[in-house]
Amino acid sequence: MAVSGFEGFEKRLELRFSGAPGKKGLRRLDFSKLEKVLHAVQCTVVSAVGNTHFDSYVLSESSLFVYPTKIIIKTCGTTQLLKSVRPLVDHASTLGLTIRGCRYTRGTFIFPAAQPYPHSTFKHEVLYLEETLPKTLSIKKAAVMTSKSLHKWHVFTACGYAADNYKDDGLFTLEICMTDLDRLLASNFFRRFNDARTGDLAGTEMTDVAGIRSVNRNALVCDYAFDPCGYSMNGIDGSRYSTVHVTPEDGFSYASFESVYGSREEFVEALQKVVKVFRPGEMSVSTTGREEAWRGVAKALEPLGLRVRSRAADEFPDAGTVVFQTFTTRRK
Ligand SMILES: C[S@+](CC[C@H](N)C(=O)[O-])C[C@H]1O[C@@H](n2cnc3c(N)ncnc32)[C@H](O)[C@@H]1O
Numbered sequence: 001m002a003v004s005g006f007e008g009f010e011k012r013l014e015l016r017f018s019g020a021p022g023k024k025g026l027r028r029l030d031f032s033k034l035e036k037v038l039h040a041v042q043c044t045v046v047s048a049v050g051n052t053h054f055d056s057y058v059l060s061e062s063s064l065f066v067y068p069t070k071i072i073i074k075t076c077g078t079t080q081l082l083k084s085v086r087p088l089v090d091h092a093s094t095l096g097l098t099i100r101g102c103r104y105t106r107g108t109f110i111f112p113a114a115q116p117y118p119h120s121t122f123k124h125e126v127l128y129l130e131e132t133l134p135k136t137l138s139i140k141k142a143a144v145m146t147s148k149s150l151h152k153w154h155v156f157t158a159c160g161y162a163a164d165n166y167k168d169d170g171l172f173t174l175e176i177c178m179t180d181l182d183r184l185l186a187s188n189f190f191r192r193f194n195d196a197r198t199g200d201l202a203g204t205e206m207t208d209v210a211g212i213r214s215v216n217r218n219a220l221v222c223d224y225a226f227d228p229c230g231y232s233m234n235g236i237d238g239s240r241y242s243t244v245h246v247t248p249e250d251g252f253s254y255a256s257f258e259s260v261y262g263s264r265e266e267f268v269e270a271l272q273k274v275v276k277v278f279r280p281g282e283m284s285v286s287t288t289g290r291e292e293a294w295r296g297v298a299k300a301l302e303p304l305g306l307r308v309r310s311r312a313a314d315e316f317p318d319a320g321t322v323v324f325q326t327f328t329t330r331r332k
Pocket residue numbers: 006007008009010059060061062075076077226227228229230231232245246247248249254255256
């Protein structure tokens with residue numbers, strides 16, 4: 001942990017592959033190999049669950065999702081996420097899979113000086129990715145999407161041939177980053193002193209008490225409570241994942257939510273439920289994929305007292321349209 005506090009803002013990496021012989025693809029990767037990759041990143045698995053579509057792991061610092069031809073790995077704190085790129089590409093190759101696309105995103109760190117190389121600056125991260133990814137991923141773009149506050153959205157994407165470029169599959173990814181959480185609501189993510197319970201049991205209670213279960217009642221939830229505070233959960237619902245992470249400490253409180261949606265109607269309800277769980281003073285909402293996904297976000301947040309402060313949009317190879325919007329409460 002940084003001397004001053006825990007860095008909640010996650011780094012997120014998505015690697016897309018092709019050529020999976022057999023249905024399981026990357027899911028055939030030995031757990032011991034995954035553990036070694038995570039060791040290099042400096043985190044461990046605390047809980048795991050899977051279904052017919054994918055495997056989901058709650059990590060000591062956020063989450064990992066393994067699909068037959070896609071890996072999403074999200075880590076916070078002072079982890080070195082990008083150290084996973086080379087071993088993941090190499091392991092995939094031993095399974096007959098070739099990397100086709102890479103997407104790396106993150107917000108603005110609360111404690112940037114505590115980040116180790118290559119996460120010390122976005123420039124270092126981009127150079128590291130460019131040096132580490134196979135040269136075949138030659139269509140690249142890196143950009144920092146700005147806002148009226150300190151919050152920025154850092155995006156790097158890379159893919160190979162034009163044929164590997166982004167294809168609209170009707171889905172988009174929603175990523176929410178919330179800071180300055182309501183103190184009373186944040187207290188739901190502190191464990192009772194000496195409660196003598198496992199992280200899983202305490203996590204399940206937090207999921208219910210905080211109202212996270214109601215965000216998607218169809219999801220199978222894998223949750224974990226850290227000691228003395230902190231919470232992570234992965235939800236799995238068919239082929240779709242959702243994930244929530246909470247750093248509740250006052251002064252650097254942070255919570256994130258991420259999921260995949262097919263329609264605006266679907267996600268607007270989830271967005272409102274998530275905001276009610278945390279009542280953040282400030283938040284950002286990033287939508288990646290379908291261009292029109294951002295519409296309706298401001299209207300959904302307005303009744304909850306959140307006012308749009310900025311909106312930025314850009315196009316990325318392998319990702320489609322990214323729209324980054326920031327909000328503040330009226331009390332600010
Ligand atoms: C891993 S969780 C959630 C991470 C997520 N990115 C976030 O900040 O929302 C981080 C929270 O758990 C707490 N925590 C307690 N023990 C921890 C551990 N061994 N590893 C990581 N976090 C721990 C941290 O202080 C922090 O409040």
